[in-house]
């Protein structure tokens with residue numbers, strides 16, 4: 068990848084983290100309500116995968132989808148406005164944090180019921196195959212979602228009909244408070260795909276270039292008509308499941324190790340011995356942003372002051388989004404009815420009805 | 423008599439029943455180590471172990487179905503579905519299995535299954551997380567449904583539900599878990615499906631359930647200041663419905679207002695209105711009136727969300743309309 072590409076990746080990861088931390092502060096200040104599921108720690112997955120997509124591809128995501136939307140090109144200000152339930156929000160203030168949609172960006176939604184992204188994705192892929200288009204669908208889901216029936220049902224149909232879907236598992240090892248060894252009999256998600264004959268690999272989700280490479284390869288096969296592919300990325304969320312969750316079920320050492328620039332060093336100095344064996348083995352690598360920044364520096368793609376400029380630049384973009392969203396108007400019932408009845412057009416339901 | 427929060431009352435009920443009866447077990451997402459999304463199962467895993475408090479994968483239809491199978495063998499599973507929104511994925515287990523197996527088997531199998539789940543509009547949880555499911559479940563012969571509105575109801579109705587050999591659905595409300603109230607663990611409880619008059623009145627009867635009981639009570643306070651004396655009935659159960667208690671009240675007041683949070687179209691209120699109109703036609707001074715949620719997926723935006731369901735002021739308005747319809751204020 069050339070220097071411009073690398074810097075774009077770095078910028079997007081920085082933007083993603085800054086955006087999410089700003090959203091957390093807005094939530095704490097009471098300007099965002101409801102459930103707010105944040106993405107810090109997992110940026111390399113969204114950025115790496117979505118950098119391998121084309122504008123003609125579709126994206127389906129969960130309730131932890133702000134960053135997928137952002138990287139897909141939905142404007143930060145309109146996403147922030149949606150989180151605040153405002154009229155210029157991407158979903159007109161009707162959806163909220165868990166339901167970002169953009170037809171223009173082929174972003175088919177954030178879904179709040181675990182396991183819904185699979186059928187939506189194969190449906191979109193069916194429409195693409197039906198029309199014989201060179202497009203693909205990217206379907207994001209968590210490690211907890213693979214125990215929902217729709218996962219198995221949808222993988223089977225996708226394979227059976229060779230649908231152009233890339234299934235992307237963001238394995239952060241937790242289903243809210245339940246650690247993966249306590250919710251899944253087989254903890255390597257990618258291994259489940261073989262039951263349906265779907266090629267699958269597992270990659271380090273903390274290494275954005277590894278993610279990007281894997282996604283590019285898989286998408287090449289999807290576009291060549293070889294049918295669905297599945298990628299599993301080992302990653303970690305630094306925060307609780309949502310802003311309502313302090314995440315106290317995770318040992319502090321585990322959280323710190325993932326966030327550290329150098330988890331290996333942390334393991335040697337910060338912990339004495341055993342109980343964390345599982346996560347020591349699982350911890351795939353250092354924080355995705357700092358490690359990628361280091362890489363860019365070492366390769367000479369980036370000077371120190373350039374990194375600081377990127378940080379300032381993304382902070383400014385997020386600040387602008389915040390100001391836009393805060394002063395934006397809220398929708399009224401007319402807007403709600405308009406959204407509700409938008410597909411009716413001039414259709415009349417009964418004889419004698421006026422409109 | 424002890425003051426308890428609603429979740430604590432449920433917790434206490436579970437703890438007592440698990441202690442008394444080894445066949446009672448709890449299962450659901452994050453009920454164990456995490457202690458339950460609304461703390462209802464806090465500490466129970468440490469006390470009773472993994473086999474009796476089971477953290478499940480996100481597999482609603484299958485773990486609810488597991489509850490059905492275990493109940494056929496005589497266990498008393500208490501399944502917690504994190505919210506009613508996810509029970510939509512378990513409808514096959516609830517409707518095709520739990521509700522029908524006792525009947526289809528000619529009465530050979532008990533179904534001592536209890537399914538607890540909170541629903542309702544909370545605070546900006548969006549359209550997929552703000553639903554109510556009573557309209558669907560009420561239409562299923564074989565399911566019994568209770569809707570505790572207070573810690574006292576929660577404590578006793580959950581205990582009684584666990585004792586029942588019929589499948590019982592306990593519909594909780596997300597905004598009620600931190601409501602405080604007195605719980606009397608010693609009085610003989612009301613019957614499981616019995617309604618309760620929670621405020622006496624003469625001008626009109628207001629029938630409400632779950633969180634709408636407090637909305638109705640607040641409205642009754644305001645109405646009292648206007649000289650309208652509204653009786654409030656906490657229905658406590660949606661299947662079966664305690665028609666006699668409702669009828670007795672309406673016979674006294676001659677007017678009836680039904681308040682539900684669910685969308686009015688084809689909801690619980692429709693059943694209440696139809697049957698009460700039928701039973702009370704000759705005592706009524708005006709048609710039975712309904713106030714309920716508007717027929718729209720719940721909007722995310724805070725102000726719209728609040729306006730989409732009944733509030734004390736909308737109940738007051740409807741009560742006044744109802745009273746003025748028949749002219750004289752009693």
Ligand SMILES: Cc1ncc(C[n+]2csc(CCOP(=O)(O)OP(=O)(O)O)c2C)c(N)n1
Pocket residue numbers: 131179180181182208209210211212213237239240241242243308451480482504508511
């Ligand atoms: C059908 C359903 N059941 C339960 C929930 C509640 N819930 C929301 S997120 C979640 C955990 C999902 O974990 P995972 O798939 O690993 O995604 P992550 O949040 O870790 O990104 C649960 C149980 C839900 N939204 N939908």
Ligand SMILES: [Mg+2]
Pocket residue numbers: 209210211237238239240241242243
């Ligand atoms: Mg997870």
